[in-house]
Amino acid sequence: MYWKSFSRAEINQKVEEALNKNASYAKGEVMGTPATYLDEDEFYPDASFLKDAPFLRTLIANPNHIGCHTLSKESSPIFKGTQAIERELIQICSEEIFKSPKNGIDGYVATGGTEANIEAMWIYRNYYKKEYGAKNNQIGVVYSEDTHYSIPKGGDLLGLKSIILPVDQDDRSININCLEENIAKAKKEGVKYFIVILNVSTTMFGSVDEIEPVVEVFDRDETVFKLHLDAAFGGFIYPFTNPNSVHNFNNPRVSSISIDAHKMLQTPYGTGIFLIRKGYMHYVTNDQAQYVPGLDYTLCGSRSGANAIVIWMLLMNYGSEGWTKKMQDIIERTDYVCKRLDEMGVKYFRNPHINIVTIKANSIPNGIAKKYELVADTYEHMPSWWKIVVMDHVKYDLLKRFLDELEGELAAK
Numbered sequence: 001m002y003w004k005s006f007s008r009a010e011i012n013q014k015v016e017e018a019l020n021k022n023a024s025y026a027k028g029e030v031m032g033t034p035a036t037y038l039d040e041d042e043f044y045p046d047a048s049f050l051k052d053a054p055f056l057r058t059l060i061a062n063p064n065h066i067g068c069h070t071l072s073k074e075s076s077p078i079f080k081g082t083q084a085i086e087r088e089l090i091q092i093c094s095e096e097i098f099k100s101p102k103n104g105i106d107g108y109v110a111t112g113g114t115e116a117n118i119e120a121m122w123i124y125r126n127y128y129k130k131e132y133g134a135k136n137n138q139i140g141v142v143y144s145e146d147t148h149y150s151i152p153k154g155g156d157l158l159g160l161k162s163i164i165l166p167v168d169q170d171d172r173s174i175n176i177n178c179l180e181e182n183i184a185k186a187k188k189e190g191v192k193y194f195i196v197i198l199n200v201s202t203t204m205f206g207s208v209d210e211i212e213p214v215v216e217v218f219d220r221d222e223t224v225f226k227l228h229l230d231a232a233f234g235g236f237i238y239p240f241t242n243p244n245s246v247h248n249f250n251n252p253r254v255s256s257i258s259i260d261a262h263k264m265l266q267t268p269y270g271t272g273i274f275l276i277r278k279g280y281m282h283y284v285t286n287d288q289a290q291y292v293p294g295l296d297y298t299l300c301g302s303r304s305g306a307n308a309i310v311i312w313m314l315l316m317n318y319g320s321e322g323w324t325k326k327m328q329d330i331i332e333r334t335d336y337v338c339k340r341l342d343e344m345g346v347k348y349f350r351n352p353h354i355n356i357v358t359i360k361a362n363s364i365p366n367g368i369a370k371k372y373e374l375v376a377d378t379y380e381h382m383p384s385w386w387k388i389v390v391m392d393h394v395k396y397d398l399l400k401r402f403l404d405e406l407e408g409e410l411a412a413k
């Protein structure tokens with residue numbers, strides 16, 4: 001994995017060049033779109049700081065990145081400058097971070113992990129319908145009980161059957177015997193085609209689902225499946241902290257991946273990324289979008305080009321080496337938490353390449369968990385787990401305060 005870092009001045013200049021290649025509302029170059037720059041009373045276009053703020057300049061210029069710009073079909077020439085940056089961003093994410101072959105991936109900046117996950121399910125549902133003549137009730141979505149709720153949400157919207165797999169309560173791995181039983185049962189009920197979603201990592205535990213044991217079950221009797229990886233949480237950390245990761249496009253079984261920049265990469269909300277091997281986007285082409293040059297393939301439709309720019313800016317600011325270092329530092333801080341918890345005999349789950357530590361609720365007083373705003377596995381009844389996510393702001397002094405207080409309370413018990 002390698003991409004170079006750029007100085008702030010270089011990033012600013014590249015965004016300026018991209019904006020100059022776009023048609024400009026401010027210069028009176030566009031008359032047909034139902035859009036313009038952001039309101040001038042609220043968003044001062046002449047504020048002096050804007051010259052050093054390329055994201056805000058793009059936000060105000062308000063390019064619409066509707067459509068999917070990695071497809072060979074021409075998309076809107078009005079915003080071709082910033083769309084080219086989005087293409088470069090998709091290329092870095094797919095080729096450098098997720099090891100795809102060169103120019104092998106389509107993708108776009110989605111609203112978030114939810115949209116990217118549902119986009120994948122939508123594409124595979126339509127693929128099975130078109131290529132196999134499948135009916136909705138013949139398509140099953142397979143995922144673990146620890147999977148994010150965007151997957152059942154997508155299944156509900158798309159009219160697909162959910163097949164939920166139990167996990168081991170200690171190591172959070174998918175129970176492969178149950179997978180076999182559930183697939184056999186679903187087949188008896190008429191399900192023939194499967195959409196498998198595996199996590200890199202789960203929201204609550206940071207667990208990463210193993211690919212091979214799951215794929216083996218499907219391969220054994222040549223069951224038809226497509227594999228999507230939900231890397232909404234782990235996408236910007238796991239590939240950097242686990243050099244032996246097989247959760248990428250180098251693995252021929254992986255067809256698509258969701259990543260959220262608005263988690264680890266610290267970009268504003270609205271910055272998810274959807275990546276899929278070439279040859280699939282057209283299953284969701286909307287032929288009715290005739291007024292959009294290049295048509296539309298996304299769930300969201302209109303979307304701000306500034307979101308693509310800001311993800312690209314972050315990646316360029318760090319370069320691959322800077323970002324790897326930052327993620328390694330976060331892992332070291334997480335290791336510190338685990339070491340202290342081990343010393344106290346507190347029970348928890350943690351994947352060593354992920355910055356989530358999920359503590360058994362009976363190991364920690366509720367008061368401390370609430371005081372430090374740990375997140376519970378449920379707010380509907382008594383929680384079984386509380387999680388810490390070691391994000392950028394969760395520094396050693398905060399962790400130490402929490403751990404010292406926990407240690408004091410446990411000792412006093």
Ligand SMILES: Cc1ncc(COP(=O)(O)O)c(C=O)c1O
Binds near residue numbers: 231
């Ligand atoms: C694993 C996983 N998938 C999907 C999502 C949904 O992402 P978003 O909230 O960006 O739609 C999340 C959010 O926490 C997540 O952790």
